Amino acid sequence: MKLGTRITLAIIAVMLIPPIVGLQKAIDPARKQFQPGRGVGSVMTDMGNNPVVLPSQFVAGTVIGLQEVVAGLLWVRTDEFFHSGNYEAIIPMVRMITWLDPHMVDVYSVGAWHLDYNFVDSGQRADHRYVVPAIKFLEEGIANNPSIFDLYFDLAFVHYYLKIGNFEKAEEYMRLAAKHNPPFYVYREIAHALEKQGRVDDAIKQWQECIKIGQEELARNPKDTGAVTHIQVSKRNLDSTLIRKVERANLGSRPTDMGFDANFKRLGPRQFLISGKINVPDGARVFLTLTDSDYKEPTLKNFSWDVDTDATALWETQIHGISINKGKFHKKYDLSKDIKQYPFKKDKYTLTLWFDPRCAPISAQDITGWKGEGITDKQYLDTSIPGVKMVKKVITLNRQDIL
Amino acid sequence: MAIAVKTEHLTKTFQHIMHKEPVNAVSDLSIEVQEGEIFGFLGPNGAGKTTTIKILLGLVYPTSGQAWILDKPAGDIETKRQISYLPETPYFYDYMSGIEVLDFYASLFGIDGAKKRSRIEELLKIVGLYQDRHKRLSQYSKGMLQRIGIAQALVNDPKLLILDEPTTGLDPIAHSEIRDLILKLRDEGKTVFLSSHQLSDVEMVCNRVAILNRGTLIKTGSLDELLLAGQFKIEAENLDKAMIEKLKEVSTYIDSKSNVVIIEVADGEKVNAVIDMIRPTGGRIISILPQRRSLEDLFVEIIREVNKK
Amino acid sequence: MTMLTIAKNTLGEAMRKKILNIFLLVALAMIAFAVSFASFTMREELTIIKSFGLGVIAIAGMFITVMLGVNLVPQEVERRTIYTILSKPVRRWEFLLGKFFGALATILVNLAFMAVVFLVTVAWKHQWQPEWALLKGVLMIFFQLFLLSSVALVFSIFTTPVVNFFLTAGVYIVGSLSDVTLSMSHGADKSPIVKGFYWLVHYLVPNFANFFTQNPLIHPESVIKNELLYYAQNIIYAIIYASVLLIIAILAFERKDM
Ligand SMILES: Nc1ncnc2c1ncn2[C@@H]1O[C@H](COP(=O)(O)OP(=O)(O)O)[C@@H](O)[C@H]1O
Ligand SMILES: [Mg+2]
Numbered sequence: 016m017k018l019g020t021r022i023t024l025a026i027i028a029v030m031l032i033p034p035i036v037g038l039q040k041a042i043d044p045a046r047k048q049f050q051p052g053r054g055v056g057s058v059m060t061d062m063g064n065n066p067v068v069l070p071s072q073f074v075a076g077t078v079i080g081l082q083e084v085v086a087g088l089l090w091v092r093t094d095e096f097f098h099s100g101n102y103e104a105i106i107p108m109v110r111m112i113t114w115l116d117p118h119m120v121d122v123y124s125v126g127a128w129h130l131d132y133n134f135v136d137s138g139q140r141a142d143h144r145y146v147v148p149a150i151k152f153l154e155e156g157i158a159n160n161p162s163i164f165d166l167y168f169d170l171a172f173v174h175y176y177l178k179i180g181n182f183e184k185a186e187e188y189m190r191l192a193a194k195h196n197p198p199f200y201v202y203r204e205i206a207h208a209l210e211k212q213g214r215v216d217d218a219i220k221q222w223q224e225c226i227k228i229g230q231e232e233l234a235r236n237p238k239d240t241g242a243v244t245h246i247q248v249s250k251r252n253l254d255s256t257l258i259r260k261v262e263r264a265n266l267g268s269r270p271t272d273m274g275f276d277a278n279f280k281r282l283g284p285r286q287f288l289i290s291g292k293i294n295v296p297d298g299a300r301v302f303l304t305l306t307d308s309d310y311k312e313p314t315l316k317n318f319s320w321d322v323d324t325d326a327t328a329l330w331e332t333q334i335h336g337i338s339i340n341k342g343k344f345h346k347k348y349d350l351s352k353d354i355k356q357y358p359f360k361k362d363k364y365t366l367t368l369w370f371d372p373r374c375a376p377i378s379a380q381d382i383t384g385w386k387g388e389g390i391t392d393k394q395y396l397d398t399s400i401p402g403v404k405m406v407k408k409v410i411t412l413n414r415q416d417i418l
Numbered sequence: 419m420a421i422a423v424k425t426e427h428l429t430k431t432f433q434h435i436m437h438k439e440p441v442n443a444v445s446d447l448s449i450e451v452q453e454g455e456i457f458g459f460l461g462p463n464g465a466g467k468t469t470t471i472k473i474l475l476g477l478v479y480p481t482s483g484q485a486w487i488l489d490k491p492a493g494d495i496e497t498k499r500q501i502s503y504l505p506e507t508p509y510f511y512d513y514m515s516g517i518e519v520l521d522f523y524a525s526l527f528g529i530d531g532a533k534k535r536s537r538i539e540e541l542l543k544i545v546g547l548y549q550d551r552h553k554r555l556s557q558y559s560k561g562m563l564q565r566i567g568i569a570q571a572l573v574n575d576p577k578l579l580i581l582d583e584p585t586t587g588l589d590p591i592a593h594s595e596i597r598d599l600i601l602k603l604r605d606e607g608k609t610v611f612l613s614s615h616q617l618s619d620v621e622m623v624c625n626r627v628a629i630l631n632r633g634t635l636i637k638t639g640s641l642d643e644l645l646l647a648g649q650f651k652i653e654a655e656n657l658d659k660a661m662i663e664k665l666k667e668v669s670t671y672i673d674s675k676s677n678v679v680i681i682e683v684a685d686g687e688k689v690n691a692v693i694d695m696i697r698p699t700g701g702r703i704i705s706i707l708p709q710r711r712s713l714e715d716l717f718v719e720i721i722r723e724v725n726k727k
Numbered sequence: 728m729t730m731l732t733i734a735k736n737t738l739g740e741a742m743r744k745k746i747l748n749i750f751l752l753v754a755l756a757m758i759a760f761a762v763s764f765a766s767f768t769m770r771e772e773l774t775i776i777k778s779f780g781l782g783v784i785a786i787a788g789m790f791i792t793v794m795l796g797v798n799l800v801p802q803e804v805e806r807r808t809i810y811t812i813l814s815k816p817v818r819r820w821e822f823l824l825g826k827f828f829g830a831l832a833t834i835l836v837n838l839a840f841m842a843v844v845f846l847v848t849v850a851w852k853h854q855w856q857p858e859w860a861l862l863k864g865v866l867m868i869f870f871q872l873f874l875l876s877s878v879a880l881v882f883s884i885f886t887t888p889v890v891n892f893f894l895t896a897g898v899y900i901v902g903s904l905s906d907v908t909l910s911m912s913h914g915a916d917k918s919p920i921v922k923g924f925y926w927l928v929h930y931l932v933p934n935f936a937n938f939f940t941q942n943p944l945i946h947p948e949s950v951i952k953n954e955l956l957y958y959a960q961n962i963i964y965a966i967i968y969a970s971v972l973l974i975i976a977i978l979a980f981e982r983k984d985m
Contacts, residue, residue: 016818016819016820016977016981021978021981024974024977024978025974025978027974028970028971028974028975031967031970031971032931032971034967035930035931035964035967035968035971036930036931038960038963038964038967039929039930039934039937039964040930041960042934042937042957042960042961042964043905043909045952045953045956045957045960046905046936046937046957048942048943048949048951048952049939049940049941049942049943049951049957082778083774083775083777083778083779083941083945084775084778084779084782087774087775087778116774116778118774118942118945118946118949119774162949162950432984472810472984472985475810475813475814476813477810477813477814477984477985478984478985479982479984495816495818496816498814498815498816498817499816501814502814502815503810503811503814504811505807505810505811507807508807508810508811509806509807509808510808510811511736511740511808513740513743522732522736523811523815525728525729525732526729526732526733526812526815526816526817527815527816528728528729528816567811570811574815580814
């Protein structure tokens with residue numbers, strides 16, 4: 016090769032270096048969307064009070080592009096924490112996993128479910144402190160997966176509707192889910208969420224909407240058996256709602272006396288019996304909270320992944336509530352096994368027992384009405400929520416009453 | 419006649435990182451090889467033969483000096499169409515069969531199609547590997563590998579062949595086969611540049627040789643010149659003691675144990691001097707024989723002489 | 728044309744190499760093994776298989792490339808086959824590029840084998856719907872390895888295969904950590920020397936992380952802006968960078984004593 020050729024080649028090589036730098040500068044900002052979970056910055060921050068350090072073989076895996084696999088393996092390991100009820104360890108684990116693969120939708124839904132439902136092998140507990148982290152976690156999942164319906168609906172139905180009983184929020188998120196190509200049942204659950212709010216006319220409109228959506232789908236795809244079923248169910252529900260609207264219209268003029276009362280009896284250290292009576296049909300539940308008297312419900316606004324480890328907040332609402340059997344209810348509590356969950360470190364405690372007709376099953380609502388129109392009680396009637404009537408008893412306890 | 423190979427003050431110094439001393443593999447080498455010659459390039463191991471050959475082929479760049487092949491600077495790409503090279507203990511892709519290897523090398527010359535096929539068959543027959551052409555090279559013996567090496571060197575029907583120690587490590591039969599092949603090439607009018615440290619090959623086939631030691635050229639010339647140079651053996655009778663003493667001064671060797679004294683002298687003039695000395699004293703000269711030394715002797719003699727210095 | 732002959736020969740030899748075949752077989756087995764991940768839901772399972780498959784293809788491809796690249800030229804020198812070749816009318820750069828493209832063809836064949844197994848595995852798990860989009864990921868891996876093999880080629884002219892193995896692997900790792908190098912090259916709290924150092928590393932070390940594009944492939948629902956532009960930029964990046972490396976290799980090889 017001639018000297019001249021060699022010099023020319025060398026010059027070309029040098030001149031190609033600025034384009035390399037330029038291309039890299041163009042590539043860098045776009046890269047994130049192709050490689051989620053690769054920023055080192057985010058792993059250090061925002062991991063709650065138990066930051067997880069990835070074992071080195073996992074780090075090696077993430078470097079060469081296997082972070083989704085690593086996330087999958089960590090998810091399998093997280094299972095252990097679910098079984099042992101170590102919720103404080105779950106938060107950093109699931110956050111690590113979803114950092115590695117922010118599209119693991121099931122990790123968001125199962126992780127959040129474990130957090131606020133608090134199922135452990137020994138039975139179910141209802142520790143209220145993890146409700147807000149669960150919601151936050153799902154909101155993060157939604158932000159990372161905004162184009163699929165799954166997590167909107169999960170937050171709406173599993174958490175706001177079933178767990179928390181916040182039907183306004185449930186409706187809001189169901190409507191968001193409905194925008195992202197959802198299955199038919201999402202439209203039907205919107206109607207149920209409206210009924211639970213007592214918005215009967217809106218619910219009727221939603222049932223009609225459901226039928227319309229089913230028929231449109233059937234026009235497009237006549238073989239869709241799912242649409243056929245959906246239309247049948249919606250029609251039946253529409254009829255029932257129309258009938259109930261008429262039946263329940265005059266409940267307020269002949270209210271039923273609930274005859275509500277509830278008692279606390281200590282059985283031993285951290286063991287107690289709740290019992291009482293209420294005049295509603297079987298299947299309905301009485302709700303209970305036992306919290307520090309100064310317990311402040313965490314809000315989404317002043318949120319932190321670190322749960323208050325000194326706080327006690329037993330929160331038996333919705334499915335955790337005490338079932339009513341022939342006008343009576345009672346349940347034994349043994350919290351001595353869960354000292355970490357229910358530390359009882361404060362001096363004063365507030366025990367609240369109540370019945371909320373909005374969360375009651377249909378048979379109960381036929382007596383109480385959607386929002387308690389048909390309720391009255393000599394002692395414990397509560398009307399602190401505008402437009403809603405319920406019965407509620409508040410008992411103040413000292414620490415030694417429980418320990 | 420045209421010049422096939424030429425070097426002028428060729429020098430190559432290797433600077434090895436591990437050693438402090440640089441190695442002068444070739445120093446100030448000037449040689450010329452005429453077309454049609456079988457040129458023997460001689461020297462013990464480490465003399466710089468392979469290095470010189472690599473410079474000629476453009477595989478190694480000289481530190482100073484110049485080299486030409488077929489009147490073009492060493493390494494010229496077009497010249498390479500007319501030359502070929504068989505390296506010292508060559509290795510070929512041993513997962514290939516004989517026919518595949520030759521096919522590969524023929525393709526490098528741009529030989530294609532039917533021409534390639536017939537050329538390869540011809541070569542396999544020349545080197546006697548036609549029967550084994552589909553065998554993998556990993557199953558070839560050393561001699562067969564050397565023959566495939568020669569076949570690849572003949573692919574382009576070269577004007578000049580450069581063979582680096584082609585007989586090293588071969589058994590006597592393979593040895594003589596190679597020698598016959600070289601003679602056949604000479605008959606075809608090809609130029610052969612043959613490097614060797616085994617003199618017996620060179621002696622029987624070469625016209626001219628150059629002798630190299632530690633990178634420097636020691637002697638170059640036609641074989642006759644080199645081997646004849648100065649060796650005469652004179653046999654004489656009837657010489658007295660004084661005469662023998664006198665003769666010792668001009669001769670290189672005297673054997674006076676028997677009646678017939680053997681006197682060896684270095685050149686023709688000394689022969690005359692000896693005759694002039696013996697004749698007047700009544701001595702009788704029986705025979706005068708020009709003494710053709712073996713190349714082996716010459717080689718050993720030269721190397722020993724040089725190493726003494 | 729001589730370049731093509733050498734490339735073909737390189738491919739032919741490489742495909743017979745046991746070590747490369749073993750890597751290939753292991754990779755194929757591992758992709759198939761991914762199918763046995765069972766403790767996940769359908770969607771997760773598909774995600775894991777895709778991620779795992781692409782990861783295994785990338786790693787196996789990386790090893791094949793490095794093993795191939797570090798030996799490509801030194802082996803020809805060591806067994807002296809280079810002498811017979813370069814004494815024929817073959818220019819040194821023709822030889823070098825011939826070897827390089829032969830290696831590239833080998834990588835391509837290996838990737839193709841793995842891609843087929845991968846696609847079939849995914850399709851099998853997905854009601855036999857072929858996901859051709861995954862080939863985009865394999866294409867990006869190919870260009871990553873294209874760049875990596877030119878790195879190995881340059882080093883192979885200056886160093887021994889063993890040293891080269893670690894050098895090339897080191898460059899690969901540094902070039903895969905570009906999120907670290909990028910974030911270290913910014914920020915007010917760092918000293919200018921540290922920032923300058925990481926700037927150089929980030930922009931001048933071949934950036935292998937660019938070529939990991941699994942997210943949209945593993946999660947087809949994710950929304951990507953200017954996808955084609957990104958792929959095009961990466962391919963151009965690989966070609967330009969490899970050209971620079973090949974020029975360096977050619978220039979160094981040109982003056983080297985064999
Ligand atoms: N690449 C090299 N690096 C360093 N020294 C070398 C190299 N090649 C040859 N030499 C040295 O140069 C001298 C001549 O070697 P060589 O040309 O192979 O001799 P010959 O072929 O006559 O046996 C030897 O001392 C050898 O060690
Ligand atoms: Mg030699």
